[in-house]
Amino acid sequence: MMVKRERKFLTHFILVLICFVVLFPIVWVVSTSLRRDNAAFSTKLFSTRLTLQNYIDLLAPEKNGPRLVSDIDALVLMAPPHENISIEQAKKLLATDIERFKKYINETENLKKRVDKEISFLKEYFEKNSDKLTEMFAKNVDTIISQLKFQKPDRYLNIAAYELQDAGFELEPLGNLVAPSEGQAEWYKMIGSRKERINTLKSELATLQSELQPLEKKYYALLSQFKTQYKTIESLLLPQLEEYTQALAVAEELLDRSAKSELVAESLPDENSVKNHFVTTLAQLAELQLKVERYESLQKVVDTLKKFQETYRNILKKWENNLGNQATIYADFLNMIETFTIRVSSTIKESASLIRRLDETTAKLLNVQKQQQNLRVKIHNIQSQLEKLELELSRAYEELKPAIIYLRSELLKKSLAEIKDKIKNLKLPEQLQAFNLQSKKVFGLVSDFAALLSEGSKEQKSLRNLVRNIDWPGTARDVFNNYELFSQNYEPFIKDLKKYLAQVEQIGPKFMPTSKAGIKVRPVALERLIDTVLSTYRNNVVPNMNVMSRKASELSDKLKIKELSNSLKLIDAATFRIDQIWQRKPDHYLLRWIMNSVIVSLSVAIIITAVTALAAYPFSRMRFKGRKYGIMSLLLIQMFPAIMYMIAIYTFLSFAGKYIPGFGLNKLSGLIFAYLGGIAYNMYLIKGYYDTIPDSLEEAAMIDGATRWQTFVKIVLPLASPILAVIVILTFMGTFNEFVLARIILQDVKQYTYAIGLYTFSTGPFETQWGLFTAAALIGMVPMVILFLLMQKYIVGGLVKGAVKG
């Protein structure tokens, strides 16, 4: 029994957890829509400063200061939206507007008075409880001191002391506890020498690296030179050698023929000199080959050279046998070889000089490489030395750490005690600034010390927690300072408002007749009034007021004194209201969007239901061609991506809009029209319902003389009204939730449906206005969720039965 209970509990626990995770976005939406601060920039997930302001702004925007002045302006100038009213009416409206404006001024003054009162209460409280507050602060410092219990290490104390001294710490407060001078030698061994060595190595490294850089540049320059040179050799030599080989083949043929030829030449060139020349070039070729062979990338050239020499030798061999030949062809052969040899030797000379240059480049390149190599080795050596040293150093520090922490905690205790002494005699609130300095000091010292402790340790966390709220004197000072500035700016603001308003009240109506006649002149007082409301408020009043209000709520969090929290909250609330009265707010069209959505969805729902109720009837009751596959093929056809209908419908609507007034793109009627295509699924549902209505009722009526149409209207439709209602609601919901087609067709903000309207709340300047966005989302979400839950049975049933809603 016990076991079973346990498991049930676990199931519930898990289910509740899942529900929480799943519904978290909704919880977030609800809480964010009620927040007073700007949730997007807040560091807190939820806030306790709640308001309904977002809903008011969206649904029933208050005609606040800025809106009022622009209305007054429109009235005095008889400009839209008041261009068509009579002067009497305008005067009346102006009077009510001014009355309202006065009320706002009154309210603001009262709010300001409340702020004054609360601030003076705060000051009084500080004065009365000065001792108590300083005591509290001292107590907090004491708690910190009590946390600073670190064991005194038995080693390295003096060394650590010297290290601290080296780092610029004042060690006097420690008195006789340590003797840094005694630790110096040891310190030098452990730390100082290593530090020095590291510094020299680092500077060496820097010089080496600076030497390496120009070498690198030189290397790449040479490399590209090398590449162009060997490419030149290749492109110069290869085609020539090939040509020569062909020429030699011709010569060889001549030689072969000359052996058989009988035709004798009259005179012959000097056989021997030609041959000698030829042999010399062969030797030169061999030499060239040797040179080229050094370069692997010139292998092709080498191969061709080898082949070339081969042909040479062949010819030579044959020539030996033919020496002394007198044939004319032999003479041709000799002539050819002679010119050939001249060409070849010049080529060889050219190539040799090219190769020489390549050799030079290569030598330079190798040299640079060697230098680089040497430098790199040196750098590497230094780097590994550095690494080793740094490791040693950090180990040494690790060893020293307990001692350092101990010493610094002792130092900290001493300085905290000193601070405690200093604040003891401070009088609040006059000496708040001095107090603030000391609290900042505490904060800085403790944070520095906490950073020394191992990351994430318990000590570190508790220290940081203790010190988090200790700078409240600074926050309090900010509250007072900003209050002073705010008051300074507030006085002229409210005075100007009153002054100009009084004048506008007097002379405003006098301008109306001329305005009506088309001479629109804005009275100077009105101009000044507009200026004061719109820009003076934003530039002079808001900044200090908002800082004050934020700091006040911060202070309330930090001090956690009940009597103060209340008054601080009042300050926050009062300034929030002042801001609501005078802040310039953009106009929202949410109500209009919802109206548009309702109009569109309702029209679509009713039209579609009527059309499908009619069209589904024959499918249920009559026999005709196409009955069998009609609805199914419709359902299939509607699988065609609906978005692609839009190219055609968009083109059609933009065309039709030009000829039919009130229709087309950017019109609700156009959107309604575009939505009417989704009839197949509804036909399927209605037909299914008609099938459940027995035929006998109609048959009986027809016997009595009713026509088909009459039985349909008088019997079937009333019986089917439940499903028709369901279809209306479902279509309504489906259309309300549609986004894409509306986005394509509607372009004007005022014509938007709720869906695209909400989209604008999530982008652009509203991206971070989460309060408005979530409120708007919730307004649309709630009725839809309620409708869904009411219609659950049909939605689920329809899906399970048909499974075709796509």
Place this chain on the structure above:
Amino acid sequence: MKLFRILGWTLLVLFTIFSVLGGIFLFSKGFYELSVTLFVLIFLIDFFIINRNSYPYRYMIPALVLLFILVLYPIAFTIRTAFTNYGTGHISTRQEVIERLLVDPIYTYVVEGGKQFSYSIYVRYEGTRPTQDFKIVMSDGKDTFIARDYKVLKSEAGSIILAEADLMKLSESGLRVERQEGRIEFIFDAGRIFKYFYSPDDPETSVNEDFFRYQILFPILSKIEFVNSAQNRFAIRQFEDGTFRLVEISHLYKLGLAEVIERGKSIVKVVLINTKTGKPLIEENGTIYDINEKGERFAVAGYISGYGFKNFTRIFTDPTISGPFARIFVWNFTWAALSVLFTFVIGLSLALVLNNPNLRGRTIYRSLLIIPWAIPAFISVLVWKNGFFNETYGILNKFIITGLFGREPIRWFNDPFWAKVAVLTVNTWLGFPYMMVVSLGALQSIPEDYYEAAAIDGATKWQRFWKITFPLLMTTVAPLLVGSFAFNFNNFVNIYLLTGGGPAMPNTTTPAGATDILISYTYKLAFEGGRGQDFGFASAISILIFLIVGSLSFINFKLSGSFEEVNR
């Protein structure tokens, strides 16, 4: 009764005539598919009404109208578009483009060294208000001319595109004028009185400049071409210094004849001719090219023209399209499959837990867990996008990733992998309640006896699930899974609203992104003109989508036996 019949027939005839006229009008405007659709529709409606035997169809007439215009016509249009180059630069029909080249003021030029007039405007007043009824008097320093009332040559939806007015000497016009200090102050024309209103050279009239510009110049005067007796044309043009001057103009293009050799035969064709160079324009692949003085071609305008199967072959042959397309295609299937898998696994697990009749408060759990389904999807997606996944302010990055785990913030919308994680997360959240509800329904329909029998045979819980629950469940749920797959395959809203398909893929000429599915890709091709719209290609892809989803649904209907159900 007879009266009703006659009335009915008259109405039908009127309707038919009216619709046929409409169809002809549409045809003349280039809406071929629509006019054909309309003619078919008219024929069907008339046939259904006249023919006694087609009585059942009469009930369907309203549905047919909607079906034809909103479903069949768009499909036909899409199919035709898939074989054309319809898109940015190729929006209008050939006829419209040629008309524009002939008429549009953009395609006129100021004749160098031509005449220039100074002009003044005279307006008829109604009470103290000026009207748009005006006269223009112009002078070249020697003679003074006046324009007759303009004739509208071409207008569209009530606004003038092009108008023409004859010019004549004021002395010969027979109009009476009244001068003051040498300046014409009033003009009298058939009972209408025109008062001196505005002249760009007269600073005293500058108070009327706004009215002149916005009520007279832009809507009317700038569209008028003035023709004198020598057939020279004049019009008002804005010059670089911002002034509007009345100058001599000429049209850049005119229609002319050209002899072309086509398939070995000489054919005379009507072509556009550039009046400056005298050369005919060239048409190729739906683009009209002009040739400038240097003999270089440049495109002037484009019109819709046939493209063959190029839009389809592009998917495979063009490397800047085929790569991203293949990735989108694969991701589309992965996305749909993973969505179904995740939602089904989570939904089924919850259903198994909630199916226990001894569990207390299970209706409450069920109602709570169904809420993500009840909220309109676009709202949820926007909430997720803006509140949760926003890279800078979103609470996932701010409170969980960096706050709780101390990691670097995740770039939800800029890293392809995390963007995919984001869309899948949201889709799972949106979709699991449906699977849960469906599975619950299916589980409840499994008879208890099976389990009892299995328990007697000593089957373990695990065995009972895999041997009884799961197979029986699948028979009901399988078609729903296929349906869910088809739905997610085209789940545009989620992808589009959350990531917009992004982050963008590199090295592609089309707007493809890492989380794009075919439908969002198509949408971006067609409607987001960042890199120009391409309706042709978009249509080709949507036909592909239709083939995939249509066959899926067909299988689904077969699986679920919906065909049988319909044929009672």
